[in-house]
Amino acid sequence: MTDSSLEVIPAQTEQPLPDAPDNWKRFFSFSTDHKVIGIQYIVTSFFFFLVGGIFAMIIRGELITPEADLLDRPVYNAMFTMHGTVMLFLWTFPVLVGLSNYLVPLMIGARDMAFPRLNAAAFWMVPVFGVILMASFLVPGGPSQSGWWAYPPVSLQNPTGNLITGQVLWILAVAISGVSSIMGAINFVTTIVRMRAPGMTWFRMPVFVWTVLSAQIIQLFGLPALTAGAVMLLLDITVGTSFFDPAKGGDPVLFQHFFWFYSHPAVYVIILPVFGIFSEIFPVYARKPLFGYKVVAISSLVITGLSGLVWVHHMFASGTPGWMRMLFMFSTMLISVPTGIKVFAWVATIWGGKLRLDTPMLFGLGGMVMFVFAGITGIMLASVPIDIHVNNTYFVVGHFHYVIYGAVVMGVYAAFYHWFPKMTGRMYSEGLGKLHFVLTLIGTNLNFFPMHPLGLQGMPRRVASYDPEFAFWNVLASLGAFLLGMSTLPFILNMIGSWVQGKPAPGNPWRAIGLEWLVSSPPPVENFEEIPVVVAEPYGYGKQEPLIATDVHSLEASS
Numbered sequence: 001m002t003d004s005s006l007e008v009i010p011a012q013t014e015q016p017l018p019d020a021p022d023n024w025k026r027f028f029s030f031s032t033d034h035k036v037i038g039i040q041y042i043v044t045s046f047f048f049f050l051v052g053g054i055f056a057m058i059i060r061g062e063l064i065t066p067e068a069d070l071l072d073r074p075v076y077n078a079m080f081t082m083h084g085t086v087m088l089f090l091w092t093f094p095v096l097v098g099l100s101n102y103l104v105p106l107m108i109g110a111r112d113m114a115f116p117r118l119n120a121a122a123f124w125m126v127p128v129f130g131v132i133l134m135a136s137f138l139v140p141g142g143p144s145q146s147g148w149w150a151y152p153p154v155s156l157q158n159p160t161g162n163l164i165t166g167q168v169l170w171i172l173a174v175a176i177s178g179v180s181s182i183m184g185a186i187n188f189v190t191t192i193v194r195m196r197a198p199g200m201t202w203f204r205m206p207v208f209v210w211t212v213l214s215a216q217i218i219q220l221f222g223l224p225a226l227t228a229g230a231v232m233l234l235l236d237i238t239v240g241t242s243f244f245d246p247a248k249g250g251d252p253v254l255f256q257h258f259f260w261f262y263s264h265p266a267v268y269v270i271i272l273p274v275f276g277i278f279s280e281i282f283p284v285y286a287r288k289p290l291f292g293y294k295v296v297a298i299s300s301l302v303i304t305g306l307s308g309l310v311w312v313h314h315m316f317a318s319g320t321p322g323w324m325r326m327l328f329m330f331s332t333m334l335i336s337v338p339t340g341i342k343v344f345a346w347v348a349t350i351w352g353g354k355l356r357l358d359t360p361m362l363f364g365l366g367g368m369v370m371f372v373f374a375g376i377t378g379i380m381l382a383s384v385p386i387d388i389h390v391n392n393t394y395f396v397v398g399h400f401h402y403v404i405y406g407a408v409v410m411g412v413y414a415a416f417y418h419w420f421p422k423m424t425g426r427m428y429s430e431g432l433g434k435l436h437f438v439l440t441l442i443g444t445n446l447n448f449f450p451m452h453p454l455g456l457q458g459m460p461r462r463v464a465s466y467d468p469e470f471a472f473w474n475v476l477a478s479l480g481a482f483l484l485g486m487s488t489l490p491f492i493l494n495m496i497g498s499w500v501q502g503k504p505a506p507g508n509p510w511r512a513i514g515l516e517w518l519v520s521s522p523p524p525v526e527n528f529e530e531i532p533v534v535v536a537e538p539y540g541y542g543k544q545e546p547l548i549a550t551d552v553h554s555l556e557a558s559s
């Protein structure tokens with residue numbers, strides 16, 4: 001046994017080189033290479049992030065004044081519906097699937113995912129349902145106006161009387177997204193269970209892989225509920241069944257159960273890989289092993305288990321009986337235990353480390369702090385008396401944007417910068433990266449902090465106009481939104497500019513431990529010429545530096 005995590009890894013010789021001249025064409029093809037698919041997911045979803053961002057700025061443009069003067073109210077409804085739907089189904093989910101796709105096979109020492117063609121098919125469904133969703137701007141009556149949660153009876157209304165409405169296209173898009181996600185989930189779980197390199201035991205897997213496994217298990221048990229609810233809703237709208245229509249004896253609250261039985265766990269599908277990103281990044285930039293690795297790894301699975309038992313906390317104000325509220329208040333609070341364990345482990349990892357504040361670390365730290373804030377407001381919302389008071393107000397909007405922008409988007413940016421040299425073979429510009437971080441940090445807090453006082457004062461969500469007493473905080477929030485829009489510019493400039501003409505990146509620019517750092521940047525087509533044999537746990541920082549030789553031969557010589 002040696003301290004390095006590999007025994008043998010012969011140098012790559014005859015692999016096709018990823019930087020061959022017309023290589024870019026791969027990204028526009030039905031490629032089955034998980035690395036190409038990963039980047040396809042990331043670039044496509046980032047495009048939709050910008051689309052969703054434009055919707056957000058239109059919403060905040062309306063809300064910068066108390067009157068509904070910029071948009072007609074139906075258009076405003078369509079905007080927040082499309083904003084939420086695009087941000088979740090076309091940005092957050094697919095971007096994390098993209099990162100997972102790129103990283104998981106490399107991290108576990110596999111040549112590809114278990115089902116490469118299924119993988120490609122799942123990706124190509126993303127632009128398809130993206131186009132279907134966008135097409136709803138063109139049908140009479142415009143896009144769905146019933147919010148990303150599509151509650152009946154609002155979602156059952158069809159003033160145009162047409163068969164193809166924005167709402168029907170919305171359901172179709174979400175259904176295709178669900179099928180794509182189920183295909184992805186089967187692929188990830190199989191890959192992680194079956195395709196690990198020799199010696200890559202469960203407790204030698206990087207935490208990121210644990211979190212992807214935990215997240216994808218949620219997809220497998222949760223998505224069928226959402227799909228069932230969506231199909232029943234579609235039948236209600238199109239062929240006149242009455243599952244959810246109260247006017248015909250249906251039960252609209254039943255839909256809420258279907259919806260939240262999936263959509264609460266779905267927030268963990270999103271946040272778990274981000275927890276994984278934090279767990280990968282902090283040890284590298286603090287030069288210390290991840291504190292409590294095994295506990296952190298297992299806590300992801302505990303979260304997966306608990307995440308299926310808390311959904312009714314979204315329905316405290318839906319006529320839920322008191323005893324049931326108590327039960328779900330308790331289970332929701334329980335989930336903060338494994339979550340808190342992770343935060344504790346990250347702080348302990350950073351504590352006393354030799355911190356290197358490169359852009360990935362800045363985004364990682366920023367994201368973690370924002371997550372803690374969101375966790376505190378989450379616990380507040382979990383408490384029934386508080387939630388009854390602030391349900392349907394901007395307080396809820398503030399809570400989940402701290403999670404989804406503060407923690408998730410920042411965590412995703414951290415990952416982009418950290419693995420950019422690996423994916424592209426180029427270094428990014430640190431100066432632009434830091435500018436991007438500062439704008440994002442200020443923008444996020446300026447945009448989303450004001451929503452908490454607004455909610456506590458009683459400003460309802462989903463409204464185009466409001467009482468003038470709420471004007472001050474709304475102006476701040478809108479300015480924050482425009483700042484966030486601007487913050488993407490240095491990022492885009494950096495990514496495109498550096499990919500085209502950045503400094504060539506070595507195999508392991510951060511002196512990080514992990515199989516992905518042992519191959520060239522970008523990695524050869526089948527990742528490893530010979531499958532590596534893993535001999536050590538994943539976070540040996542500080543024990544032996546340089547921890548892993550970038551030059552494979554010196555590693556062989558020392559082992």
Ligand code: HEM
Nearest residue numbers: 267270271313314375378379381382387391392396400403
């Ligand atoms: C510390 C753990 C968390 C707790 C205790 C918590 C608790 C809650 C509660 C009780 C609500 C319902 C509020 C209401 O509708 O009145 C809520 C809403 C929400 N939370 Fe969290 N949350 C936590 C973490 C997260 C995470 C990690 C995410 C996303 C990645 C998230 C995303 C959301 C979203 C999207 C909503 C609003 C859904 C909607 O009405 O559209 N939360 N949270």
Ligand SMILES: [Cu+2]
Nearest residue numbers: 264311313314
């Ligand atoms: Cu929830």
